[in-house]
Amino acid sequence: MRIDAHHHLWTLARGDYGWLTPALAPIYRDFDLSDLAPHLSASRIEGTILVQAAPTQAETLFLLDIAEKAELVRGVVGWIDFDARDAVSRIEALAARKLLVGLRPMVQDIADDDWLLRPALAPLLAAMARQGLVFDALVLPRHLTRLIEVVDRHGDLQFVLDHCAKPHLATGDMAEWKEHIAQLAQRPNVVCKLSGLVTEARADWQIADLHPAADHVSACFGPRRLLWGSDWPVVNLAGGYAKWFAASETLLAGLSPDEKAAIFGANAARIYLSRRGRSVP
Amino acid sequence: MNPVSALPRRQLGRTGLSVSILGFGTAPLGDLFVRIPDEVAVATVERAFALGINLLDTSPLYGRGLAEHRCGTALRRVERQDIVLCTKVGRWMDPFQVPDDASGFVGGQPHRAVFDYSYDGTMRSVEQSLLRLGTDHLDLLLIHDVDVWTHGRDAIEQRFREAMEGAYVALDRLRREGVVAGIGVGVNEADMCVRFAKAGSFDTMLLAGRYSLLEQPALAEFLPLAQQQGIGVMLGGVFNSGILATGAVDGAKYNYRDAPPEILDQVARIERVCAAHNTALPTAALHFALGHPAVASLVLGGQTPEEVERNVAALSSKVPAALWRDLKAEHLLDAAAPVPVSN
Numbered sequence: 309m310r311i312d313a314h315h316h317l318w319t320l321a322r323g324d325y326g327w328l329t330p331a332l333a334p335i336y337r338d339f340d341l342s343d344l345a346p347h348l349s350a351s352r353i354e355g356t357i358l359v360q361a362a363p364t365q366a367e368t369l370f371l372l373d374i375a376e377k378a379e380l381v382r383g384v385v386g387w388i389d390f391d392a393r394d395a396v397s398r399i400e401a402l403a404a405r406k407l408l409v410g411l412r413p414m415v416q417d418i419a420d421d422d423w424l425l426r427p428a429l430a431p432l433l434a435a436m437a438r439q440g441l442v443f444d445a446l447v448l449p450r451h452l453t454r455l456i457e458v459v460d461r462h463g464d465l466q467f468v469l470d471h472c473a474k475p476h477l478a479t480g481d482m483a484e485w486k487e488h489i490a491q492l493a494q495r496p497n498v499v500c501k502l503s504g505l506v507t508e509a510r511a512d513w514q515i516a517d518l519h520p521a522a523d524h525v526s527a528c529f530g531p532r533r534l535l536w537g538s539d540w541p542v543v544n545l546a547g548g549y550a551k552w553f554a555a556s557e558t559l560l561a562g563l564s565p566d567e568k569a570a571i572f573g574a575n576a577a578r579i580y581l582s583r584r585g586r587s588v589p
Numbered sequence: 590m591n592p593v594s595a596l597p598r599r600q601l602g603r604t605g606l607s608v609s610i611l612g613f614g615t616a617p618l619g620d621l622f623v624r625i626p627d628e629v630a631v632a633t634v635e636r637a638f639a640l641g642i643n644l645l646d647t648s649p650l651y652g653r654g655l656a657e658h659r660c661g662t663a664l665r666r667v668e669r670q671d672i673v674l675c676t677k678v679g680r681w682m683d684p685f686q687v688p689d690d691a692s693g694f695v696g697g698q699p700h701r702a703v704f705d706y707s708y709d710g711t712m713r714s715v716e717q718s719l720l721r722l723g724t725d726h727l728d729l730l731l732i733h734d735v736d737v738w739t740h741g742r743d744a745i746e747q748r749f750r751e752a753m754e755g756a757y758v759a760l761d762r763l764r765r766e767g768v769v770a771g772i773g774v775g776v777n778e779a780d781m782c783v784r785f786a787k788a789g790s791f792d793t794m795l796l797a798g799r800y801s802l803l804e805q806p807a808l809a810e811f812l813p814l815a816q817q818q819g820i821g822v823m824l825g826g827v828f829n830s831g832i833l834a835t836g837a838v839d840g841a842k843y844n845y846r847d848a849p850p851e852i853l854d855q856v857a858r859i860e861r862v863c864a865a866h867n868t869a870l871p872t873a874a875l876h877f878a879l880g881h882p883a884v885a886s887l888v889l890g891g892q893t894p895e896e897v898e899r900n901v902a903a904l905s906s907k908v909p910a911a912l913w914r915d916l917k918a919e920h921l922l923d924a925a926a927p928v929p930v931s932n
Binding site for chain 2: 321323365366373389398
């Protein structure tokens with residue numbers, strides 16, 4: 309089964325999407341599953357992982373409610389307040405929802421760059437591992453060294469690097485990113501989402517602009533540890549779903565059919581859906 | 590005395606619960622403004638049940654637990670499953686501190702009410718309520734008083750966030766676990782109902798004072814939204830703190846205070862139209878509030894069994910359709926307000 313391992317849905321009136329402002333005109337409107345359906349069928353994608361977009365647990369409950377009514381959504385990556393005193397019991401309570409497959413603190417928006425290293429996070433990440441939840445790492449290149457340390461501390465927790473850590477494709481300033489990605493990829497408990505690159509590239513990006521990043525994560529993680537995701541509707545800021553999907557097929561053209569099938573679905577099923585979520589037939 | 594069939598029931602939104610069109614509100618049983626003997630309080634609840642009222646609305650706030658204790662006593666004398674029991678969260682009681690509020694509950698328990706919309710605070714409040722009420726489940730659980738009226742403009746955003754991140758998450762869990770059948774909010778402002786309805790998945794809302802014969806701020810946005818989402822609406826304060834029950838008399842109360850002159854004037858004009866149609870003002874007030882299809886029940890308080898009887902009796906009188914027409918013609922009623930069709 310082909311799986312889109314990373315997309316969002318939102319209803320602006322819910323009122324907790326701090327980052328989503330009228331300045332982002334193309335995506336400053338409601339998006340629901342009926343908006344996504346045509347893109348999925350055009351790309352022959354039959355399952356998705358729905359990812360949080362607001363730093364509230366209420367939004368996670370909203371997404372879980374959607375997922376429970378739509379078989380298409382195989383799992384939800386949600387959010388809890390990792391700084392709450394009762395965070396461990398919150399994780400345990402939320403884990404009662406089987407379609408919750410992971411959690412994603414919005415690290416890129418947290419002022420303290422060392423937040424990931426706080427000792428207080430250790431029991432939370434241990435609780436996630438016990439519950440079979442995946443840690444989605446929404447980080448920027450400057451966080452990668454910290455992420456490597458956390459990944460080493462929690463060998464029993466599965467990490468997913470979102471959007472390749474958003475390399476600076478537009479400026480080409482990627483030497484450090486390449487080095488840290490190579491180090492991160494040596495850790496067995498982390499995989500990488502092939503997603504979110506086009507919104508880091510220059511506005512009129514061509515496929516050639518994506519090659520440096522895509523080829524590097526491909527070489528470092530290999531075809532069994534890459535998960536393709538659309539990052540829709542955010543991808544609408546940089547060409548849209550179809551253009552990114554077509555570019556991805558070109559970027560991965562050198563791989564075998566088996567390897568491509570892994571990146572476009574089997575890897576997401578293994579990482580997210582083998583212990584939780586809606587299992588893939 | 591068994592006029593159960595006299596009081597119709599309506600479906601409460603999508604909850605699957607069927608509630609009598611009059612509910613019994615128990616703020617007075619918390620010794621609000623006046624102390625009530627225990628036996629009168631319990632007899633009042635029992636009379637409400639006997640008259641066919643199956644919706645019992647209470648809160649830890651009312652007498653800082655006293656109203657829930659009294660409800661618990663009355664509940665033990667009936668079949669639990671016959672009653673739709675509604676209580677609220679947002680404050681828990683600290684038994685080691687004395688009351689420090691000027692909430693109007695002159696009697697009540699000697700404990701301090703602590704505002705707390707957090708997850709843990711909500712769970713603590715629910716456990717306290719279950720013990721006072723003597724039950725292992727609630728039917729409806731509402732987040733209480735997240736409104737500007739209670740917290741002021743400066744604090745409301747913070748309280749709203751606390752409630753959505755804490756109390757809402759706790760209530761959603763309790764709903765999933767079957768401890769409660771439906772969750773909602775109980776507030777004094779229609780705008781807050783709209784905000785909550787958009788931010789979360791709620792089954793019911795109890796709105797006080799904002800949809801009555803005197804004013805209809807809930808008409809434009811909240812009630813249509815409730816219908817669309819299947820949120821069952823309970824209305825409190827349909828007499829606007831008394832003035833629609835007493836009429837425009839000296840000392841009539843509006844929004845918990847003495848009514849200002851312009852309100853007295855408007856009520857006097859409404860009264861004149863009602864009198865022309867031989868309809869008592871409270872009867873018109875009750876029928877009007879029930880005329881909106883989103884509304885399932887009116888929650889009315891009562892201090893004595895006789896007061897409950899009067900409320901039920903007020904509803905049993907018919908109201909001529911011409912009354913609504915004339916109120917609208919004199920611009921005393923929003924022209925867009927739906928009016929009862931059954932009479």
